[in-house]
Every structure is written in structure tokens, then in C-alpha cells.
Amino acid sequence: MLVNWSLRACGRHGHVTYAPVEKALRERLRAETALGEAWRCLRCGDFTLGAPHGSGPAEDAPIVLRGKALRDATILRLLAVFRWGKGLLVLAAAFGIWRFRAHQDAISMAFDEDLPLLQPLADKLGWNLEESGVVHTLRAVLSAETSTLTWIVLGLLVFGALLMVEGVGLWLLQRWGEYFAVVATSLFVPIEIYEIVEKVTWLRVVILLINLTAVLYILLSKRLFGLRGGRAAHEAERHETGLLEVETAALERSLSPHHPATATARQK
Incomplete structure (x- = not known):
């Protein structure tokens, strides 16, 4: 439908x-x-x-999105919501690491004290705690230097801020937001591919496909970087599909000497 x-x-x-x-x-x-x-x-x-x-004059009428342009705007705003959601998760992670950084010693001590309590359960499940990747990762984080955690927090804050700005540009349907989204998303595609090569998960594959689809869609539909005629062609398309432009063109055709109705009226 x-x-x-x-x-x-x-x-x-x-x-x-x-x-x-x-x-x-x-x-x-x-x-x-x-x-x-x-x-x-x-x-x-x-x-x-x-x-x-x-x-007022027809040329001063508001440009109202309709048809394909309205569909494109809806898709871009859905992408903006996706970016905001991802940005909030990144910022939440930065806040969590910052809080952990302030209590790193206490948390590390509690981890070392409580981990042996899981050993009986791990033995029943046949789970080797010492060789567990999760345990190794947690120990690496807990033993990280404060300066390292600080840089991680700063990196996450910058990444989260970029995602939020990208979402604003897409939601407002700004040209700079579309360029920003394409460039920012493309920069992280190699990292996402590397993560999939390291370990394939359905979540990583879905996120990569969403980002690739978003980049191609924005590039082609918005004619960025000169594609399909560039900005001029994009603006011309928006105006050509406006109702006033359509009616004006129809009116001009009806007044054309070659139009059947005009030719018939002249013969009479």
C-alpha cells in the first residue's frame, strides 16, 4: 500500500x-x-x-514539502532520532566511566574480593573464570591508569557531541547537517568493519548496514558533492514539485498558442 x-x-x-x-x-x-x-x-x-x-505574489509563497520531498524529510528525521539515541548512550557511557574513575580503587578491590565467590557456580557451569574473556576485559579496565580513563571519557564526550550535532542538522533538514552526517558516518565505517572482522555479531552487522544505507541514501537523494547535478538540481527539483509551480506551469501550457484549447478558441 x-x-x-x-x-x-x-x-x-x-x-x-x-x-x-x-x-x-x-x-x-x-x-x-x-x-x-x-x-x-x-x-x-x-x-x-x-x-x-x-x-501575496506567487514567488513569495512558502515552500511546502510534499510528495517525495516530504518522504525524504521524514526519513532524515528518523535518522536524526537514531543518532540522538546513539549519542545519549555514548554520553551515558562517558558519565559512567567518569564516575568509575573517581572510585576506581574501591571498585577494583570489591571485584577482587567478590570474584572468588562466583567460583563454585562457575565450576558447576563448567566456566573457567581465569580464562574468561569477560573477566580479562574487566580486569584490564580496572587496572587502567587514571589518565587513560580520562582520555577515554574525553573521546566519548566528543563522539557523543558529534552525534547530537549530526542529529540536530538532520532534524532541521539543513544542508550542512546532511554533509556532516555523510562525513561523520563514513569516518566510522572502517572501524565498524574492523569490529565485524574481529567478531561477527548481528548487532554490529545491522548497525553497519544502517550506516551504509544512510550514507548512500543521503548522498543520492540530496545530491551531495555534486552528484546527480548537485545543489542546483536539488533546489530545482524541490521547486518543480511545489503546487504553485505545478499550477503555474499548467496555466502557461493552457495559454500557449500550441495548446489544443487555445487553438480551438482562436478558430472560433
């Missing part, structure tokens, strides 16, 4: 109407009904009762 993104947006945010001062174009967007005047919504194209929300 095809999703009508324009109708969904109008259902959530309401219709957007505009009355151009150009008479011919104004007549194409206005209708008189038994309940009063109605104007076509610039987003979904349906007529809605009531006075227009704005008026």
Missing part, C-alpha cells in the same frame, strides 16, 4: 493555503462552495474551507 506522505502531514499539522495575487493562478487555487470559499492546500492539493493562511 502506497503511503500518501502529504495527507499524513496535513493530518498531523493541518493544511497550508495561500492566495496568490495573480488572478489566473488565484482562480485555479480557489473554489466557491455552498459553505463558503475553499482553497487548495499547497501540501496535499485538496480543497479546504476557510480563508487562506497567507496571500
Whole structure:
């Protein structure tokens, strides 16, 4: 089932109407009904009762996302939410390590004292605690120098901040945010591939696929780095799909001397 993104947006945010001062174009967007005047919504194209929300020259009409552009905006904002979620997890990890750094000695002592208590359970499960990768990792963290932990915290803070900024740019549909997302995500792809080579897990594979898909989607749909005509082609596409632009083009075609209706009127 095809999703009508324009109708969904109008259902959530309401219709957007505009009355151009150009008479011919104004007549194409206005209708008189038994309940009063109605104007076509610039987003979904349906007529809605009531006075227009704005008026003026057609060139000053608000650019309203509709159709494919609206779908792209929805996808980018979903990516922004994903980035914010990941950023919050990274920042939470930084906070946890910072708190651990302040109590490292006490935690390390408690770990050494409590680990032998797990030995009976480990023996029953056939789990060799001394050879356990989890135990080795915990001991490496607990024995890390304070300066090392400080650098880890700073690195996580920077990474988390980058993710939050990236999310803001994507949510606001800013061009710089799209470039930022592509560059930042691409920089971490080699690291994610290395992690998968080290150990394959479904979570790592899914995250890599999401990031690769996001990079390719933003690159191609937003025509970044000159792809598919670059920024000029992207802006032209946005304007060409606007309702006022569509109606203006239709009006110009109807007034063309080669249009069938115009030719018939001249013959009469």
C-alpha cells in the first residue's frame, strides 16, 4: 500500500493555503462552495474551507514539502532520532566511566574480593573464570591508569557531541547537517568493519548496514558533492514539485498558442 506522505502531514499539522495575487493562478487555487470559499492546500492539493493562511505574489509563497520531498524529510528525521539515541548512550557511557574513575580503587578491590565467590557456580557451569574473556576485559579496565580513563571519557564526550550535532542538522533538514552526517558516518565505517572482522555479531552487522544505507541514501537523494547535478538540481527539483509551480506551469501550457484549447478558441 502506497503511503500518501502529504495527507499524513496535513493530518498531523493541518493544511497550508495561500492566495496568490495573480488572478489566473488565484482562480485555479480557489473554489466557491455552498459553505463558503475553499482553497487548495499547497501540501496535499485538496480543497479546504476557510480563508487562506497567507496571500501575496506567487514567488513569495512558502515552500511546502510534499510528495517525495516530504518522504525524504521524514526519513532524515528518523535518522536524526537514531543518532540522538546513539549519542545519549555514548554520553551515558562517558558519565559512567567518569564516575568509575573517581572510585576506581574501591571498585577494583570489591571485584577482587567478590570474584572468588562466583567460583563454585562457575565450576558447576563448567566456566573457567581465569580464562574468561569477560573477566580479562574487566580486569584490564580496572587496572587502567587514571589518565587513560580520562582520555577515554574525553573521546566519548566528543563522539557523543558529534552525534547530537549530526542529529540536530538532520532534524532541521539543513544542508550542512546532511554533509556532516555523510562525513561523520563514513569516518566510522572502517572501524565498524574492523569490529565485524574481529567478531561477527548481528548487532554490529545491522548497525553497519544502517550506516551504509544512510550514507548512500543521503548522498543520492540530496545530491551531495555534486552528484546527480548537485545543489542546483536539488533546489530545482524541490521547486518543480511545489503546487504553485505545478499550477503555474499548467496555466502557461493552457495559454500557449500550441495548446489544443487555445487553438480551438482562436478558430472560433
